[in-house]
Amino acid sequence: MAKKKNILIIDDEIDICKLISGVLEDEGYTTNNAQNSDNAIAILNADHIDLVILDVWLEGSKLDGIELLHYIQKENSSVPVIIISGHGNIDTAVTAIRIGAYDYLEKPFKTERLMHTIKRAIETYSLKQEITDIKNKSNYANEYIGISPAVINLNQTILKLSETKSRILITGSIGVGKELVSRLIHNNSPRSNFLFTRINANALKLDNFEQMLNSKSDANDTNDLIKQINGGTLFVNEITEMNIDVQRVFLNFINNKYANKSDDLRIIVSTSKDLKSYVSLGLFLEELYNRVSVEPIHVPSLIDRKEDIPILVKYFIEDYYRTIGEESNVIIDNDALILLQSYSWPGNIKELRNIIEKLILQMSSDNVNTITADLIPIEIKENHPNIINDNEVLISFNMKDARDIFERNYIISQLARFNGNISKTADFIGMERTALHRKLKYLGIDKRL
Incomplete structure (x- = not known):
């Protein structure tokens, strides 16, 4: 049986505390009440709290609600805080959200709205904690892998862009790792403890996307996805695959993003196509191009950094065995590496990874542990891509x-x-x-x- 969530209600009016407590306990939560900051801090230090409902004013308290919010964010930012107030104004709401509050509710509020906000806050922060746990346990690369000048420059650009708030356009051929670059920008930014959300542009439908990005409605109707992304990064993959109508909706969202001040997210988009050509052909909105390409970053093709292939091969071998929970004993000889470096890699690092994993599986069945030249596929040995139909490679692509x-x-x-x-x-x-x-x-x- 799942443990009940424990909610701390902080309000100088004891009747309000009792009223909210009664509602929450009827819904299966446990509650604690505090009428001032000293009592609240004592409870936070003594008990595990899953969510805080905090009044702004706290009359007669050493710290008011905003000051106590600062304290909670400093001491335990993993606890979501919902601010409530009977004397609210937009400036107070904006201040609270910027400090780190999950949401702001003005009294009197409907029970349904409170319960919905609590449910979404707990789910969102639970997901953030899962992300943090995964990061802590992961051995995955924290930078784009390579030693070539192109990759060194790319990693420097990633770190530089991580510190900005600008929208980013990532370009590069299919399979170069554009999503990886966007995740590295997110992971190295102040947004790293918030969600990274990927959307495939070719899957977007007009009505659903319009609802998804609608942040101008009343707070009670604010779209759940935008609430979850709030504070994080929205990555739109292959933006050229948006149709014109969806592009207009996305442009409208960007142009009006700050109409609701509680929406705070970074937008990164990618394309493997020449976006300027799409604009000149009338297939992509010029204004949208200008809006999403504030900070362009190009990911080099593997053919332009062949000196990185040995280190990539080593990483892919280790990553394969790390994924299956085993220690790697596979090596690759120089002749095999020379063959890999002579190939043009039209599918880039994604194709290289697929080839390495295919070789590992082949070696496992043959009970050998060295990738030699005779194991390298014929199309690579002959130094041209296999145009016949390599399903084992193509099946990993849409x-x-x-x-x-x-x-x-x-x-x-x-x-x-x-x-x-x-x-x-x-x-x-x-x-x-x-x-x-x-x-x-x-x-x-x-x-x-």
Whole structure:
């Protein structure tokens, strides 16, 4: 049986304390009451409190409600605090939320509203604690892995952007780790103890998204998702896949984000496409582009940092065994590494991880522990992507990304066939030369290949 949640009610009016206590105990909570800051601090120090309901004024108390909120945030920020007041104003509410209160309710409030707010606060803070526990137990990388100048510069940019509040546009080819970069920015920022929430742009529907981002309604109707993200980071993956109507809703949300001062979240978006080209073609709103690209950051492709492949391979091997709870005894020889470094990696680090995990599984069945050159897949040995249909790699991507990877691999192979001659390649594959140029730009193909 789950332990009852313990709620501390702090109000200088004892009748208010008793009234709220009665309601909460009827709903299955246990309660403690305090009429001043000294009593409240004594209870907080002596007992485990899951949530605090705190009156702003606390007449006759050493500390008023705002001062006591400061104390609670300093001593135990993991306890959610709901501020209540019969003499509220917007400035007080904004101050309380900025200090760290979960929500602000003005007396008299309906029981249903109080219960809903308590439920959401406890759920949100429980999830934050789970995130903290996972971080404490995790051995995952706390920076983008690599020793190349490109990665050193990327990690420096990540740390710099972590300290800002600006919206960020992350660009880079499929599989380079754009979501990882966004998580690193979040994890290194003051928002790290709040939620990181990913939304896939291609899954957004107009009506649902409009409701999700509506932060201008009465506090009693404020959307739950925005409440949960409050204080954290909203990451929109592959923003070019938003249709125009959804883009307009998102733009309206950004432009009016501060209409409700309690909404405080950072927006990071990503794309593997040339967003400026989408704007020029009328497929993406120019104003939205300007709003989301305040701080651009580009994630390099693996082909541009091949010196990082040995350290990435080592990390992927260790991470695989860490995931299954075993100690790694797998190594890779130099000849195998040379082959991996000679490959163009159209799927970037995601493809490299898939290949390494596939090799580990193959080695486990063969009872060997060294990745040698003869184990490396034939398409890598021959130094061109496999354009046939490597389902074991493509199955880890969604259909659109898999199609893009296939097209990228196919075009790279044809360019290699015709020694990089655009006209001959276009003629062979049945495309206009200008169309092929657009496709190369769209797919992020370097003509050096």
